[in-house]
Amino acid sequence: TRLSEVALAGLPNAVERPAYVRSAVTPGIVHLGIGAFHRAHMAAYVDSLLGADPSWGIIGASLRRPDTRDALAPQDFLYTLAVRDASGTRCRIIGSLLDVIDANADREGLLARMADPQTRIVSLTVTEKGYCHDPATGALDQNHPDIRHDLGDPANPVSAPGMLVEALARRKAAGIAPFTVMSCDNLPANGRTVRRILIALARLRDPALADWLEAGLACPSTMVDRIVPATTDADRAEISGLTGREDGWPIVTEPFTQWVIEDHFPLGRPALETVGAQLVEDVExxxxxxxxxxxxxxxxxxxxxxxxxxxxxxxxxxxxxxxxxxxxxxxxxxxxxxxxxxxxxxxxxxxxxxxxxxxxxxxxxxxxxxxxxxxxxxxxxxxxxxxxxxxxxxxxxxxxxxxxxxxxxxxxxxxxxxxxxxxxxxxxxxxxxxxxxxxxxxxxxxxxxxxxxxxxxxxxxxxxxxxxxxxxxxxxxxxxxxxxxxxx
Ligand code: NAD
The missing domain is CATH 1.10.1040.10 (N-(1-d-carboxylethyl)-l-norvaline Dehydrogenase; domain 2)
Structure with missing residues (x-):
């Protein structure tokens, strides 16, 4: 049997499952770069708090490949998180991911979702290279091919910064405040870095947009820590053995998890401090x-x-x-x-x-x-x-x-x-x-x-x-x- 909403019934008792009514969850977060790390880290924290506040469901997006969408769509975007150490493997079904948008198939759908007032946070794990910056200085690389593309055709962006700036431009035009941008990538001062990159890109497009972002864009820095290796076929086999369900893309991780977040979210945030995250003044x-x-x-x-x-x-x-x-x-x-x-x-x-x-x-x-x-x-x-x-x-x-x-x-x-x-x-x-x-x-x-x-x-x-x-x-x-x- 394939994992799905219906197939949650009858899971072995040892398998943890969503402790909330999933149909009552509404999206509040768009996440760019729906890779292994996000699914083992932020999505698990959010999964733990949706019972108390169902307004923070996650819409994932892939800017590159449709592989995650293809794997998860047939199983209602549910997946297994397997926590493993020398004593064994414990499985948990994560339900916080409501949908995955493949940007190359539905760029407008993704931009509309990001521009929607319901979206209050856009988070990212697009890897270091996804920021199209110069790693030695942290500045936007204006000659990056994706950035050149996005400056030539801003309404159809291919880079993560281009996507964020276009969605923010649409919010400005519609009179909607900027969403909070939360980088969860391993960059130094990731909040300040992504803010610098976005404002630099906006300024190349439209100085008024850049000024609007200077005034109102919040980019809290975060420190994220959980080791999440790429999933192997052996993992898939072990996990479906434990849950009795086929899973197109389960995730394996370690017991340890840590998330330190700068508490700066003008449009609000989920109560992450209630599920183990540390909200602090200065993450750096x-x-x-x-x-x-x-x-x-x-x-x-x-x-x-x-x-x-x-x-x-x-x-x-x-x-x-x-x-x-x-x-x-x-x-x-x-x-x-x-x-x-x-x-x-x-x-x-x-x-x-x-x-x-x-x-x-x-x-x-x-x-x-x-x-x-x-x-x-x-x-x-x-x-x-x-x-x-x-x-x-x-x-x-x-x-x-x-x-x-x-x-x-x-x-x-x-x-x-x-x-x-x-x-x-x-x-x-x-x-x-x-x-x-x-x-x-x-x-x-x-x-x-x-x-x-x-x-x-x-x-x-x-x-x-x-x-x-x-x-x-x-x-x-x-x-x-x-x-x-x-x-x-
Ligand atoms: P992954 O390969 O599973 O996923 C990477 C994601 O980034 C995919 O969705 C991919 O489409 C996207 N991506 C890659 N290049 C891109 C680009 N140029 N533009 C836009 N999107 C792009 O990797 P992962 O394990 O999920 O790790 C992703 C990032 O998360 C890491 O680079 C790191 O910054 C952070 N992180 C990972 C771990 C870990 O243990 N895996 C731990 C801490 C932080």
Whole structure:
């Protein structure tokens, strides 16, 4: 049997299901980028509060592919969230998602839904590259092909910023206040960043629209944390075994979940504090902690672990060299750049190391390695820049950067090809092809990518030398040995 409203009856008792009348739920949120993460995180929080307030149902939207819509439409947009750790898997049916709009099939329908006064929040998980910005500076990339398209044809936008600005323009024309834009992507100061991007794009279209947004657009920053690997066929099989229902696209995650939100929602918000979210004045210290401790470690594990032959994070972190490196990266290099008390950071580190080791979560190093040009600045380069400014060493963080450089050559340590996914993959490839296995030429070529490294960092001689030395070692003796050497 396929999962559906009707098929909720008779689910095994162990499977949790929506504790509210789903037909009474009305949409209040539009979510752009209806990927695995949103479905394990925000949609689950909202699912927990719809009984108390049914006015916050979610309409999801895909700007890219119709795959999520195709999978979920035949099951009334219900899906299974499987929470997994060493003790087993617990399944819960999530009902907060009411519909998914495929933007390429129904752009007008999506824009109308966003412009509707019932929509009070538009949230996003469109990945870092979805913001069409320059990751080193956080500014809108006016030359991005999607942005050029959207400036030429603003009523039919293809980018997430273009979609938001067009919907906001329609609200302005209709005399409706702007919805609140809530980014849940791993960007530094994600609220301020998306606001800057939207206002810059609006200004290129219509200065009056930009002024209206300056005056009234709220973009609270958020820190989101829950590890959500891509779903595999083995997951599908296990989950349908547990629920007795076929599910076109279930989601697997860990027990841990965290959401810190800046409390700035002029049109109102769901009572997320009643279901475990933290509403605070200023999210940025939390975001910085998460980006540098969790994501910085994740990216280092991804590049170096992949090169050392590990498919999953849990296997990589079981390697004593990698475990020592990551422990040292957080303790000796990242912590001093963060404003929190040392004891809190140590507790956070220990919890992270445990989460990384969760063997039930098959989080692929290859998945985390994707889009490095978009991720490196906030995950590793921020730590490095802060430390260099204080004259402090950056040995371990620089090894993460060198790991990325080695990875984007597209050839692994056994000579097999690596499927390097990145919006700049073609440029990375041509730099790597020109450099061959010459570490200095490769590092020089990659340091010249201003949208990744900016202009200041590449001028730091000590930093360049450290990265180049590590890269040389990665070519000469491989990742496992280099990690052991650097980790001490
Ligand atoms: P996913 O691959 O399941 O989904 C990505 C979504 O982004 C899809 O809906 C896709 O269509 C959309 N997208 C991709 N490129 C886009 C573009 N250029 N413009 C517009 N939309 C685009 O990935 P996910 O696991 O859901 O992760 C999405 C984001 O969520 C991450 O990039 C990160 O910022 C954030 N996040 C993820 C996790 C996690 O563990 N998976 C944890 C914290 C935060």
């Amino acid at each position: 210290p939390f975001e910085l902690m998460k980006l540098r401790m969790l994501n910085g470690s994740h990216s280092s594990i991804a590049y170096l672990g992949y090169l050392a032959g590990y498919q999953h994070v849990s296997e990589a972190i079981a390697d004593p060299g990698i475990a020592r490196l990551i422990h040292g990266l957080m303790t000796e290099e990242v912590m001093a750049t963060l404003p929190m008390p040392r004891a809190d950071l140590e507790a956070y580190r220990d919890a992270l190391l445990q989460r990384f080791a969760n063997p039930a979560l098959k989080h692929r190093t290859w998945q985390i390695a994707m889009d490095g040009t978009q991720k490196l600045p906030q995950r590793l380069l921020g730590t490095i820049a802060d430390r260099l400014a204080e004259g402090l060493p950056v040995t371990r963080a620089a090894l993460g950067v060198a790991g990325w450089m080695r990875y984007v050559t597209g050839i692994d340590e056994k000579g097999a090809p690596i499927d390097v996914r990145d919006p700049h993959a073609a440029r990375l490839r041509s730099i790597a092809d020109a450099a061959g296995r010459d570490a200095t030429r490769l590092a020089d070529g990659l340091f010249a990518l201003e949208e990744v490294f900016g202009t200041e960092l590449p001028q730091h001689k000590g930093f360049r030398e450290t990265v180049t030395r590590h890269l040389d070692s990665l070519f000469a003796v491989g990742a496992a040995e280099t990690v052991r050497k650097v980790a001490g």
